Structure formats: C-alpha cells, structure tokens
Amino acid sequence: MLISPVSDDLDKALVACARGDQMALRAIFECEAAHLVAVAQRIVRRRDLAEEVVQEAFIRIWTHAHQYQPDRGSARGWIYAIVRNRALNLLRDSGREHTVEEVEALQERDQADEVMAAWHRLDRNSRLRECLGALDEIRRRGILMAYVGGYSHGEIAGRLQIPLGTAKSWIRRGLASLRECMA
Template sequence: MLMSSRPDELDVALTACASGDRAALRLIFDREAGRLVAIAERIVRRRELAEEVVQEAFIRIWTHAHQYAPERGSARGWIYAIVRNRAINMLRDGRREHTVEEVETLRETEQADEIMAAWHRLDRESRLRDCLGALDETKRHGILMAYVGGYSHGEIAGRLRIPLGTAKSWIRRGLSALRECMA
C-alpha cells in the first residue's frame, strides 16, 4: 500500500515536534492539512467547522507527539485518528450550528455520494476495496457511513430503515468479516 512502502517521514517529524521543532509540525501541515480538512468536512459538513477541527487537532498533535510510537500503528494513522476523533466529538456534542432540517438536507444529498466515492476511490489493488466489496450491501454501507461520514448507530439504523439492535449487530458482523478477509 502507498503509505507503508517507505520509511515514513511523518514518523520523524513527530519525533521532532516532541522536542519543540515547529518546522516539523509545519511539514506535517504542508503534507496533510488539505486532506485532513477534507476528512473533517466529510464528518462535520461545514468548511469552517472542519478547519476548527484541524486547528485543534494540530495543537493536540503538537502536545501529544511524544506519545507517538510505532506500536501505535503508522504515524499517518495516528495523526488522522486525532482529527477523526475531534470531528466526531464535535458532531456528538451537537456543536454544528445547523437547524435539524439543514443538517438533514446537507447530509442526505451530498454525503451519500461522498461515502460511496470514498470506497470507489480506493486503489483497485487494495485489500480493503475487495473485502468491503465482498460484504453484503447493507453491512458495507453501514461501515462506510460510520467511518467516512461519522454516523452513529442510531443514524445508520434510521437511514437504512432497520431497528437499532439490528444495525448494531450487522455492523459488528460486517467488521468481523472484514477483519477475517483482510487478515
């Protein structure tokens, strides 16, 4: 896969951040900020909130860089997880300043496309693409709605018109099948 094919300079940059080197944080910003804003925006749905998420995330990357170690996975995965967590927290805190209707309209129209696009854009050689493709449609959709769009169990159940308990167990089974397929 793309990101594991060479020693990761993000890894080195995090070490430098931990010892106070701002140029290293800038390097992470230059390489990743565009994607991180886009990832946050897929979840919080508004550009200015997405930038707020990324701004907070970069402060956290800076203050927690010393915690990063290879056993926490790739440096990129660690950085992205910080942004994802901030975005999902903002979503769950209800800090989006939308009325319910606005949110519904925004989410339903654009987001359904974006969620499927994230899957279709995966490299053709990618195991993840194949393994998601091997799941039945509802499970695949539920997993993508959660990961890409930041939907909760309840929101997924509502959108897929299935009971909450069913949504939870389908996603759980889908994740388990995915792990097996990718192992």
C-alpha cells in the same frame, strides 16, 4: 495526491515536534492538511467547522507528539485518528441535527453519495476495496456510513430504516468478515 512522504518521515517529524521543532509540525501540515481538512469536512460537513477541527488537532499533535510510539500504529494513522476523534466529538457534543440542521436536508443525498464514493475511490488493487466489495451491500454501507460519514449506530439504523439492534449486529458481523478477509 502526488507526493506522499513515506510514513518514516512522519515518524521523524513527530519526534522533532516532541523536541519543540515547529518546522516539523509545519512539514506535517504541508503534507497532510489538505487531506485532513477534507476528512474532517466529510464528517462535520461545514468547511469552517472542519478547519476548526484541524486547527485543534494540530495543537493536540504538537502537545502529544511525545506520546507517539510505533506500537500505536503508523504515524499517519495516529495523526488521522486525532483529527477523526476531534471531528466526531464536535459532532456528538453539538448534536449533528442541531449543528447542521439547515444544511442537513440539502446535503443528505450528497453525503450518501460521498460515503459510497469513498469506497469506489479506493485503489483498484486495494485489499480494503476488495474485502468491502465481498460484504453484503447493507453491511458495507453501514460500515462506510460510520467511518466515512461519522454516523452513529442510531443514525445508521434510521437512515437504512432498520431496527437499532439489527444495525448494530449487521455492522459487527460485517466488521468481523472484513477482519477475516484482510487478515
């Protein structure tokens, strides 16, 4: 990413969207769509579904821009959360195993690599990278599978071949360590 508008610009764009300025939504699209499609695709796997997710998300950004307030976190975090929630809902509503079962087997290995790659791609000086690195390997993997790949507790337990309760408590403890490390 070469040019990243400061978050302040996204704040202003959301305010302009709420006023009915379509150019502001277009500006958000120009800056963020390439990332957002990639984020959605990492979760739903298929490019066509990822575009569908981003399309619906932009309509929601447009209709809900008036709700954005700085106490809801950064404007970018708010926008990405809308895309992530859409992608997760699509996955859960249709059932991952059904939607993508034909590509599942082929892509499973790629997906596992992609999940870990997300951690390696973090900036070397990033606090998140360092704190994820301080976790046990399996806890780190569980957290990344959930956030990056959109896996549920059950799917993580299955893929890591551990009992569901163990997966839940490892992830919970991993998240607690992460919060402590990043505080």
